[in-house]
Amino acid sequence: MTAVAGPSRMIGAPIKRREDPRLIQGLSHYVDDIKLVDTLHCTFLRSDYAHAEIKSIDTAAAKDLPGVVTVITGKDIEGKVGDVPCGADLPGLKVPDHPALSIGRVRFVGEPIAAVVATDSYIARDALDLIEVDYEELPTVVDPEKAIEAGSPLIYEEFGDNIGFTMPLEAGDADAAFAEADHVVSGRFVNQRLIPNAMEPRGVLAQYLPGDGSLTVWSSTQVPHGLKTNLGLIVDIPEHLVRVIAPEVGGAFGSKLNVYPEEIVVSYLAIQLCKPVKWIEKRTENFTTTIHGRDQINYVEIAVKNDGTITALRAKTIADIGASYQLLTPLIPTLTNLMIVGGYKIQNVKVELIGALTNKMATDAYRGAGRPEATYIIERIVSMAAKQLGMDPKDIRFKNFPQPEEFPLEIATGITFDSGNYQASLNKALEIVNYDEQRAQQAELRQQGKYMGIGLCTYVEICAFGPSAGVPGGGWESATVRVERTGKVTVLSGVSPHGQGQETSFAQIIGDEFGVDIDDIIIVHGDTGRQPQGIGTFGSRATAVGGTAMVVAAGQVKEKMAKIAAHLMEANPDDLVFENGQIFVGGSPDQAVEFATVAGEAHTAANLPPDTDPGLEATHFFEPSNFTFPFGAHVAVVEVDIDTGEIDIQRYVAVDDIGNIINPLLVNGQVHGGIAQGLGQALYEGAVYDENGQLLTGTFMDYAIPKATHLPRFESDHTVTPSPVNPLGVKGVGEAGTIASTPCMVNAVVDALSPLGITQIDMPMTPNRVWQAIQDAKEGGNG
Amino acid sequence: MIPGSFEYFAPTSLNEALDLLKTHGDDAKVLAGGHSLIPTMKLRLAEPAVIIDITRIGDLRGVSEPDGKLVIGALTTHYELESSALVQQKVPILSQTAAAIGDVQVRNKGTIGGSLVHADPAADWPATILALDADLKVAGPDGERVIKATDFFQELYTTALEPEEILTEIHVSIPAANTKGVYLKQYQAASGFALTGVAVLLTRSGDTCQKVAVGVNGVADVAYRATGVESELAGKTLSAENIAAAAEKAADGVDAMEDIHASPAYRANLAKVYAQRAIAQLAS
């Protein structure tokens, strides 16, 4: 069980996870596993209609059911709790009211209307059926392009239209470049609506202690600190009396990066009732009322010269934001704008972004958040351009990559890529997949009437959020490093991992820093009572930002320990080395003192060097100077069954450059999981609402997240271009796979079917869709 | 996630179960593997007042082979049919169909009887049971009767079973040595049910198709026999062209379903492609 600490650095080693023993034995505690005495159970009544006026709500019969404690509606809490917050602030953003329980009007199916509290969850469920709501249905609009047309039913009458915001971005002179272009390549792309579906649904348990006025909330969240601050303001408890704990969290992918109505209502109820109140989300609720992702329609064109040089890009994006804003809703598509030129030196850009309100659940951050959309757009259009120009898709990419020595590179949309070597990752991927041979085989198979395709995707993404100017509420991260009296190390981190494994990777970093055994280090996270400040885990930021905060804090403690050790040994602190649980003089290991001895001395404090305070603890708030920009190249090889439209994935090669690697085992896990979700978008997933705003894909019976049999074995490899932005040289890996794999797969399938003249298939590329495209092409070809 | 309240009985004999069913009438639901019924109860799409759990009736479970046929108890699970050496040897298409259902956990609990009575258009059993010309034995207040598979499936989720009846056995004639079968299926990616499934039993003498039976599910709102294919190919040589021409009729006269997962045209196409592939595979 013990990983060997010592001269061999732990950073870079495939150390198995320290969080696993509890998880593989069923001994961990997710929210629903936490049982407090006298807990009451809360259930929500939700709108059956996508758009309706609530004429009346009759809760009398429900209240009369034995075991029911209370039933509340929006009117009961109006003015007593604040709105569901939106942290985004764009110029001209129209922000509607967003009560935690709707009042008067419902705007999407699943919107919470009333909350029932009962002594057990079965009774609470029964009570729901006894509540009578009288709705008057209103016209709905679910298609974002229709929603922004004049005359469309209005989601908020006070706004006069359904445009929540617009966001133009212009650099260089795109129109002039188009006027001079040899070729113009254009397309309409749809990044369909996705449902994150973390395997653990959300859940909240709130406990209020009237004696001291404190509120403790256990929530399945990625952002306990943000939730703490917001909840305090919303339910009017001073922030220093609110404690939010994110216990074991069963996945999130952005869907738990929020402040949700249920967190507000359950907290309010716990305060009112002075008893613990618990709500556990059902999967059907997770489908309708946990944030959705993607949902953009993109009209894109690029100007290309005969040699393949891309000189300009113009785009218009309509982003479906749903019926209300959650925490970051309007910001997500703005990231698409920022990253729309991908890893190519396109100097002239003109993009327009419209946020459309519709009668659907709000969209927000889902793994990749805005960057998969950008990557899909640019990687599809570049591949289409290659086809149109008769170039190999790899060549057009090489043609437009910046050179490694050009980094740091400011790109047209105004951000600066930290470091990169795009040629290296693409070359490596091509080599692994044996590209030339694959192309030769493709030619051969085509002779035999078989449809093999090779898809490329070279991506760059923005992560490690980020400089505070770019993140609502701040983009720093904090950490406290404490060496206890016995030499045990406690690290309190503001990040809030939920599957990423930072209890292990952070301990590796600290183990190297202090030269102590990994088992002598504990990483504490997800509890605002223990680590009062932090931002959280999202945007592939935890290691780059949170890890750095921790390294700096550890450095401060180490400096003090060196001073004390030097004092004990009468040595020079600058000469000391921390290794194998000892502190010794470099070059003369006999002159040593135990790490734990120094820790003891620091706390006994009887023999400290002059001007040294007792204790060994430091807190650091790290503010990054820039984002990081991981990149890489993925290649997929597929064969399409022309009679059924089924896709057989034969190879999937991923070469990701995420800077330095702390733990390759964990990195591979992130890459695999990311690719799986990206392939989910490409092949299986898609939220479908009917024209009345009913979600037709509201369970796992109808919404397909990939199963084991749906996926191939992935071949994952790396190039390493350290980031200069943080001392660890890391970039972030949480989202890379998701961002790259979606366009990669679409490129492969379109490539397979290109002999039929097919240039685009919308996602998800279900067998039916692919088959239909084949039929349409055949008919078009004949006619 | 939470079913409504109900009264629960677990009879240990068929007669007891039939009595309970008669007493409680429409309020009661029979519970077998529970893998169609309990999910609908959890979503409160069904709220029966009485549940009659028949799984403790021992004699309704298992496979035996009296006089040239397999007798399958209605409570035999998908997994038992998938793994039974007897079934694998005598009517392998049954094992193959069972193995194509859902997932391991579902096959461990779900029963062939429950599946047939539930009559989900996307269920796997109906195609194979139809192609095998099975007989379904049912017991009711007035005694027993036998329903032919081709008469059993009537419309969406509706069979010839009367409300007070219980399906007890499925009888399948063991095909002769020159008859072989195969079941091909496209999985609906989310649910694992059949987007389309085609079961084919081909009886050949040399290169000639003596008889072919084709059952199709997933295409129409009720599983059907593709009689057009059967009559087209019967008596003909099993050439690629003949097979293809016959398979073209796999969805003739059928009103194919439309839903978010597939268009009618796609479902009809799958029926044809799978019919063609299945027959070609058996003919080779």
Place this chain on the structure above:
Amino acid sequence: MANQVIHTAINGQEHTHEVEPRMLLVHYIRDVVGLTGTHVGCETSLCGACTIMVDGQAVKSCTMLAVQADGAEIMTIEGLAQNGELHPIQEGFWECHGLQCGFCTPGMIIAAHQLLQRNPNPSEDEIRHGLDGNLCRCTGYQHIVDAVQYAAEKMQGSRERKEV
């Protein structure tokens, strides 16, 4: 409706409780018996997070009534390790990084347990099919497949050693 008394043996321990007939087995195990390693991830019997062994068969405990388990022998994830020693499948998941958030893991491990009971030496394809009733949103399954292969080899090895 009339409650019923049920007797079960869970992980070798006898339990007797009075339950409502409608109580799902998973709720009985989690909320009445208090074993929370078995999870609930969906309402439509598809995710497999609730998978447990009932009388030697892997079942989704959200799709069984507690009263149906009267007289049954049950094993949950908590019962897999013996005398403080991890089962080879658990070990495989740990060694091969077969889990991230861990929410699917207990059900996944039990499904793998059933798979290896029935097929001690499965191919990659057979492993993937054997796990089709269990959804994992985190791992992309590859490390889970590796974990099951690891366990198969280890169990094979210990069987061979026993035979010697």
